[in-house]
Amino acid sequence: MxxxxxxxxxxxxxxxxxxxxxxxxxxxxxxxxxxxxxxxxxxxxxxxxxxxxxxxxxxxxxxxxxxxxxxxxxxxxxxxxxxxxxxxxxxxxxxxxxxxxxxxxxxxxxxxxxxxxxxxxxxxxxxxxxxxxxxxxxxxxxxxxxxxxxxxxxxxxxxxxxxxxLQPLPLREVRELLQAHSQLPVAESVAAQVLRETDGYPGLVEQVGRWLRRVPAGGRSIDQALAATVRSADYSGMHRDVLTQMAGLHDADRRAVALLAVADTSLSRSQLETALGAAVDPAALLSTALLDWEELTGGYAVPRRSLSRAVLSGTSEEDQAQLLLAVSSVLQGEDSVRHLAEAIRRDPSVGDAGEVIGQLRCYALHAARRHDFVEAFDLAMAAVSMALDDVESLRLLGALAVQTHRISALLALEASIRAMPESTCRSGILALMLLEQSDLDGALQELESVTPQPDRGLPIYAEAVIEANARLYALGRRSRGAALAGQTSAGLAAALGSPDAQDLLGDIFTPGQLHGMDAMNHLWREISAVDPSDAHAMIDRISAALMSLRGRSGVERYEGSMYALRGALYRQVGEKGRAYQDLSAAAARDGTSSYVMYARSQLALLLFSAAYWDEAEQMADRAAGEALARGENAVSHVAYAVSAVVPAARGEVEKVRARLEVLRESHFATGPLITGTIDWVEACLAASQSDYRGVARNLLSMRNDGTAWWAMEPQAVSMLARALHVSGWAAMLPALLRSVEDDAAGLDFQRSLTAPYLRGFERWGADAPREAMESFLVTLRGYDAAKSIRPTQLPGEGGGFRIFRAMLSMDIATLTAAYPQELARYRATALELAVWAASVLQSCDADAQLERSNQLMETLRPRIQSEEVRGVGAAEAGPVGPSALWSGASGPGAARREAATADSGAGSAAPREAGSGGGSAVATSPAGSRTSEHVVGWVLKDASATPQRVLSLRAEDALSGLSKRERQVSMLVSEGRTNREVAEQLVLSVRTVEYHVANAMAKLKIRSRRELRGLVGS
Known part of the structure; x- marks a missing residue:
């Protein structure tokens, strides 16, 4: 270390x-x-x-x-x-x-x-x-x-x-340590699995984390990591500690500790003494600090697996078998059989393996009937471990592995499963194991090697086909699995119509599950025949499949998978509200299937577009964090990439680079959806650093490398248009515009939002500011018409396109600042949009973009000035080069300086507009006296004063219902200040200001800052 x-x-x-x-x-x-x-x-x-x-x-x-x-x-x-x-x-x-x-x-x-x-x-x-x-x-x-x-x-x-x-680490810190070592998000369920095996000892947790970082991404699972590290770790150091703790014990007490170490349940004092045939000293046992005593049951137990392993690390297999046999003798029923099985596994001479295997299978089926599938799986695994060639136990274990999502636990049994007779069950289990190892082609070959038969192995085979089609969909190879899906669907339909259907189901699967499998496979067969560009046709197919499952019990998992697919398509066609509903429903499902992971990744991208960046990051980490629970694949790598989007947009360079480094080590990094997502991450990172050529390069790469451009991010073209304009590559805009306008498969939102947005930049580049502004306003009206994605979201703020509306608002403000004379009539609108954009960016913690919005507000906000000191004002300011306006230069003077230098190569900048760039809100005449006839705006007496402003009777009447603080906040907001500026002015927290703004708008029955400004200004 x-x-x-x-x-x-x-x-x-x-x-x-x-x-x-x-x-x-x-x-x-x-x-x-x-x-x-x-x-x-x-x-x-x-x-x-x-x-x-x-x-x-x-x-x-x-x-x-x-x-x-x-x-x-x-x-x-x-x-x-x-x-x-x-x-x-x-x-x-x-x-x-x-x-x-x-x-x-x-x-x-x-x-x-x-x-x-x-x-x-x-x-x-x-x-x-x-x-x-x-x-x-x-x-x-x-x-x-x-x-x-x-x-x-x-x-x-x-x-x-x-x-x-010093105690072992709790769950939260185990998760943090794993993330720090692996450089990837780790789900709480994965951390909990590591905690169970390591008990939170940092030395053991670090071994798992180092293994994950050392092994290239693409075929890892947490089961593999635990098997390779913790379960095979050297416990000699802890064993020495244990021996020291037990140094003063009598032989009977020492053996009692060993008995408790092999037992997976607590034992009472009488059970211990019966098993040992000798008396034990409870006080001596507890003095070792190795045991816990349960007051309610009176049972003793070694509380941590690591300590049990350490106690037994110097004990031979034969001695452990005798200890397990002694424990079995004082237990009853399932507990007794389980310990006897472990004793026989270590030493076959201590009992009849065949009889115990039969008992274990019987108990496993009993557990399955009460839907305790985890317990059933453990019992079936115990049966298999006693006889690796027992076909009946292997079949039962395979079915339970599907129900519990524990396919990775079967990997060590591959040789035994391959030795099974050829059947639907065998091929289904092997295919799932190959998928767990990210060998999609091998899984497909295994599935294609048999014709699915209506037997007990068919549900396993059907699950393998469903999972394989999900991987093919992520890789853009949907047609490969169509025939398999069709055959499987036909087999399931025949099985459901058979009088022997209950025998097929056994005690593991339900009719509802088979109906769900049938619907999923039928859906994949239909989707494979649809033109990939016809998203609406695919949506119709999925909606029909969902209707076929409505009202059936036991199909929730399959409905969730369909919601994931349909939600992603809704997002692709710009119907963000419907996408949010479907993806939220799918993401809320339990489990670690590719469908749930895909839904969470897609929902994270939607939340990112809707400017809910904290929620987007949490959802993306949740998707990526579950990857290790099943085994990494193409879908999990998309989730890894999506988890870097928000950190990239916030400019967290080291965090993003570490995650991309891990991704690029994997052979999955060449998949089209993954490379496209990585390009998007790189573009977001470049934008946070104001590297617009880097933005353009990555987005052009994303568009040209054969990826599903529109599916990856419907508004990626908006980001590309701005980058081309700012970086000096505006000559590419006309061709990009034509490709959008001529796209036969173009979607409505592309025509109504993307085309006018591109046209605006094209006209801006042609020095036609009024025409550019009209195009931007068309786009703005399109965003304003977008429906809210959730009830708490105010209408008219872009819905699921909220972050893009914020960036458009800054584009409009930048254009107005560049052409102050030609676009003077739009100044108030531009200021209000800049203020709104700042509030959105502030909520996203997008500091780089927020700084630029603050500079735009400073440029556009009305200033108090007199004719005598105005000098060369806005009327004399010419158009400004785009790179100056996006580079962070403060105020029109700085922008004009860069433009003048670029145009002439020498000379001084034009005089700054009086009052720009900060300073007092009240201008003075040359004599030093305050002026009032030329005042624009209003004055604050001091940092905490209420705005002194004469209001109309209508405004006074409307504001009369507000509290004093709500009135103060409303007056400042109506002047064009952001929530952060209001908070600083009134010495409040930003959250408090947000609370007062929301209350004031609710009382005034208005929905936007624009309405508030109009009301106060009336």
Whole structure:
């Protein structure tokens, strides 16, 4: 472990050590005792805490077993002298410590191995030593030795001491640590699986994370990571800790701990004594800190799997079999059979395997009937592990793996499954396993090798075909699976119509599930015959399939898959409201199927377009985070790429680069949908850095590499148009416009929104600002007509196109600033749009774009000025080059300077418009007196004053129903200020301002800031 490795959590513990170090640095000696098992991260914690104190001198003393039984050996090792010289050495050491010029860290590891004399001497030294810049840190595992406990109590009681009981990491921090090592989002369910296997010990969690980062993306799963690391880890360090804890136990008590380590259930004292044939000492057992006692049941258990593995790491298979046999003898029913099966697996001579396998299958079917499929799967897996060639158990396990989404657990059984007789069941299981390993072509070959038969293996085969078609859809190869889907659908229809249908279903599947499988396969066959560009035809097919399932029970999962497909198509054709409904329904489903993951990725992109970036990031991380639960594939890689969209748009360069680096290591990085999404991520990142040529390059690559351009992001062309205009590549705009206008498959929203938007930039480039403005306003009206995607969203704000309306608003404001004379009549509209855009960008934490919107507001906001000082005003300002307006230059003066330099190559800039770029809101005449006849806007007396403004009777009447604070906020908002500016003006939080704005609009029965401005200005 290196000091630069990721470190998460432990905030309270870090604070305690750092506080002690600060006091020591000021000359007050301190000591800290850190207690925890091997793997809890004691050393890493100290390194992290002391990273803030690099100037300290440091010495580390490592105690070992050889020192425990020799009186004074630890002190001699620590001080270089024996017990006889101790008093003098301590006195000399105290004097020397007071004269230290630099703070000193003394670290003693393995305190639990200290000899008794040295422990007493250490206790005396820590009790007496007060002055000197010295911090002593003692680390120990849990120990019942009195001398160690005495030092712990001293740390707890002394004003110069601190005690830290280091526990394993909780779920949230396990997840953070995995994400830090893998450089990918990790779902809570995946982290929970790791927590179950590692118990949250950082050393074990880090092994899993390092394996995920070391193995190239494209075929990983969390089951593989756990099998390769934690389950095969070296537990020798923890085993030594365990032996130390058990050092004082009698033989019967030692064996009781071992019994509890092999048991997967708690045992009472009487059960332990019956199994052992000897009495046990409960107090001695609990003193080891290895066991928990359940008060309600009176049962004892080893609470952590890692400790159980550590206890058993020195025990042979034969001895473990005898322990399991003893546990089985005191249990009943399913628990007894399960432990007996484990005993036989370790040592076949201890029982009849055939009889136990039959009992396990019987219990598995009972669990399946009560819909406890996880328990049923575990029992079936126990049966298979006893006899790898038992075909009946393998068939049962395959069906349960489909129900529990645990195909990855079958990978270790591939040889046994391949040895099964050729059948629909065998091919279905193998195909699912190959899909789990991301071998789509191998899975298709396996499915095509047999003709599906109406037997108990048909549901497994049908699931494999459904999943394969989802992967083909993501790769743009839909036609490959059409024949398989047709054959499977016919087989399922025949099975459902057969009088032996119940025998086919068995105890695992229901009629509803078979109807759902039939509908999905029938749908894939139909969709494959539809022109890929005809999204509306595909929507009609899916809607018909959904109607066929309406009212049936047990089809919810398949309905969710159809909602995912239809929602993505609705998003593609610009029907964002319907897309939001379908994708939300699909994304809410449990499970980790490709369909759910695809729905969450698509919903994340929709939320991104709707300017709900926090929700978009959470949904994208949720989609990507589940990838490791099943095994990575093309769909999961799209989810990985989508998870980088919001960080890219916010300019989080390091985070985005790390995720893209992981993606590009995989062979899936060549898939069309993935490469298109990566291009989109790169374009968003370039836009956040104002690199518009980079934006254009990535979007052109996205459009030209054969990807589904419109499906990836319906408004990507809007971003491309702006980038071409700003970067000096506007000559490409006419061709792009023609491609949109001539596209025979063009969608309505493309014609009504995209074409006029492109035309606006084309006219702007031709120095026709009024015509450009008209085109932009056509696009704006199109966005305003878009329906809200959720009830809480105000109408007229672009619905699912909200972020694009915000960017269009900034385009309109930029155009108005570039042509202040020609577009003077649009100034108020442009200002209001800039203010609204700023509020949207602020909610998205899009700082780079927000800065530009603030500069546009500063440029466009009316200023208080007199004729005498106005000088060369807006009327004399000429058109401005686009790169100046998007580069972050502040105010029209800066923009004109860049334009003048670009045009003439020399000369000074034109004078700035009076009042632009900030300054007082009230202009003064040359004599210094305030003017009023030329005042534009209104004046604030001071930073917290209510706006002093004469209102019309209509406005006064309307505002009379507002509270004082709501009135203050409304007046400031009507002047064109953003929520952040209002918050700064009134010394409030932005959220409070948002709350008052919403309340005021509700009371005034208006829906937009534009209406508020019109009302107040009336």
């Amino acid at each position: 290196h000091r630069s490795d990721p470190f998460v959590g432990r905030r309270e513990e870090l604070a305690l050590i750092r506080q002690a170090a600060e006091r020591a640095r000021r000359g007050k000696a301190q000591f800290v005792v850190i207690e925890g098992f091997t793997g809890t991260g004691k050393t890493r914690l100290l390194h992290q805490a002391m990273a803030s104190f690099p100037e300290w001198d440091e010495r580390t003393i490592l105690l070992d077993d050889s020192l425990t039984d020799h009186e004074g050996s630890a002190i001699q090792h620590l001080l270089g002298a024996g017990p006889a010289e101790l008093e003098g050495l301590l006195a000399t050491g105290f004097d020397a410590a007071r004269r230290l010029q630099r703070p000193y860290l003394m670290s003693v590891k393995n305190l639990h191995l200290v000899d008794k004399f040295s422990a007493d001497a250490l206790w005396r030294a820590l009790s007496i030593f007060q002055d000197g810049p010295v911090l002593t840190v003692l680390s120990t595992q849990g120990s019942a030795r009195p001398e160690v406990q005495r030092l712990i109590r001293l740390a707890q009681a002394s004003p110069r001491g601190s005690y830290i009981a």
